[in-house]
Amino acid sequence: MTTNIEITNISNTADLVKEDRIHKSLYSDPNIFEEELDKVFNNTWVWLAHESEVAEVGSYKTAKIGKQPVVVVRDRKKNIHVMLNRCRHRGATVCEGKKGKTKAFTCPYHGWGYGLDGSLRALPKPEEYENILDKAEFGLVKLRTESYQGMIFATLKDDMEPLEEFLGGAKKWIDLFMKQGGGYPVKAMGDHRFRFPGNWKIQLENTTDAYHFPIVHKSFISSVDEEAQEVFDFLDGDGYVEDLGNGHSVMVMIPELVDLDKNLDEPIPERYAELAKALFDEGHSDAEVRKLVRAVGGSGFNLNLFPNIACSMAFFRNLVPISATETEIHHIAIGGEGAPQAFNQKRMRLHEHFQGPMGFGTPDDGEAWERVQAGSIAGTDGWIMVNRGMSKLSTSEDGNVKGAVCSETGMRAAYQKYKTLMSK
Ligand code: FES
Ligand code: FE2
Numbered sequence: 001m002t003t004n005i006e007i008t009n010i011s012n013t014a015d016l017v018k019e020d021r022i023h024k025s026l027y028s029d030p031n032i033f034e035e036e037l038d039k040v041f042n043n044t045w046v047w048l049a050h051e052s053e054v055a056e057v058g059s060y061k062t063a064k065i066g067k068q069p070v071v072v073v074r075d076r077k078k079n080i081h082v083m084l085n086r087c088r089h090r091g092a093t094v095c096e097g098k099k100g101k102t103k104a105f106t107c108p109y110h111g112w113g114y115g116l117d118g119s120l121r122a123l124p125k126p127e128e129y130e131n132i133l134d135k136a137e138f139g140l141v142k143l144r145t146e147s148y149q150g151m152i153f154a155t156l157k158d159d160m161e162p163l164e165e166f167l168g169g170a171k172k173w174i175d176l177f178m179k180q181g182g183g184y185p186v187k188a189m190g191d192h193r194f195r196f197p198g199n200w201k202i203q204l205e206n207t208t209d210a211y212h213f214p215i216v217h218k219s220f221i222s223s224v225d226e227e228a229q230e231v232f233d234f235l236d237g238d239g240y241v242e243d244l245g246n247g248h249s250v251m252v253m254i255p256e257l258v259d260l261d262k263n264l265d266e267p268i269p270e271r272y273a274e275l276a277k278a279l280f281d282e283g284h285s286d287a288e289v290r291k292l293v294r295a296v297g298g299s300g301f302n303l304n305l306f307p308n309i310a311c312s313m314a315f316f317r318n319l320v321p322i323s324a325t326e327t328e329i330h331h332i333a334i335g336g337e338g339a340p341q342a343f344n345q346k347r348m349r350l351h352e353h354f355q356g357p358m359g360f361g362t363p364d365d366g367e368a369w370e371r372v373q374a375g376s377i378a379g380t381d382g383w384i385m386v387n388r389g390m391s392k393l394s395t396s397e398d399g400n401v402k403g404a405v406c407s408e409t410g411m412r413a414a415y416q417k418y419k420t421l422m423s424k
Pocket of ligand 1 (some may be wrong): 110
């Protein structure tokens, strides 16, 4: 029998996370949400952009760490900076676009002008600041920024562990994920954004939740050919979920598509025959065509990086918490930089087919997330279960906890990191 507790008896939010369940108030309590901004988002590495989104001098992207607005920009020396999007005069945001290209940032309020590296360059009527303002002290505030495989992260904490240490066991999977450029560097090909009326952790849980796939994604499965249906029928296969430490996890759905540099001599699937022909017609070699065709559908796994970025099979999913009951999602399509047009076009069509706003996948996921939020408030008390597969755990070849593909191992990994951060 499930043991319920009265939420009023709990003084510490971390106590709302047990090994096998979490309390539903974590989805809707505004005070807990504020605590999360402080203890989670403001206290770890947060993913902000892929380097290809700020590829050129002056390219920028605005983003958020928790609720704090930041701007990611490439300066004239091609260095990438992440800076608070806050004018040092009276606090206005200096950049409003989602992304674009600029020569400088000019505050719209009184016109203070900042360079691409954040330095304060000029301000109107400077004589009134004579002897009372040193421009060198009033640049935009730069955050500690580190990248791995083109993934740009920043942190508000100067004493945070190095990014590579934080990523730890996830690095191997990021390396594998980046092979889906088919021999070309991975590049972002644009994003679409939407909000759903639900808590950010409902989305975080979903990335390594294979259990829902045949149920929620019935319409997607019915929209692909028989060969693809077999590929996506992975619940009884050799897939698994692995806890990678620090809240990160990987769900391997299609083991034969883990390393896209392997099995290159397999027959080309019927659904990619047209792409292969187009590539051959363009004069690409047999080896190049095989590599591109193998990579076009993405990797056979979903990698969840705590707290806000999923490398999900063939795209990036970035979550942005808005309130306890609202989350913004950015789906970023990815292709290969300099890859043949036919390859990138096919990737875009596949992205639209599942992840797009009119796709066969994401709208159904969104409906499920919304219903979790709506249903979870019923009753005065209650738990959300994350215990699936707990009695059948094993150890992975990297020495990590490993569960069945449709276990809730990934969710438990994320919540244990969450608990650690919320305990501080
Ligand atoms: Fe930016 Fe005044 S607030 S110039
Ligand atoms: Fe889904």
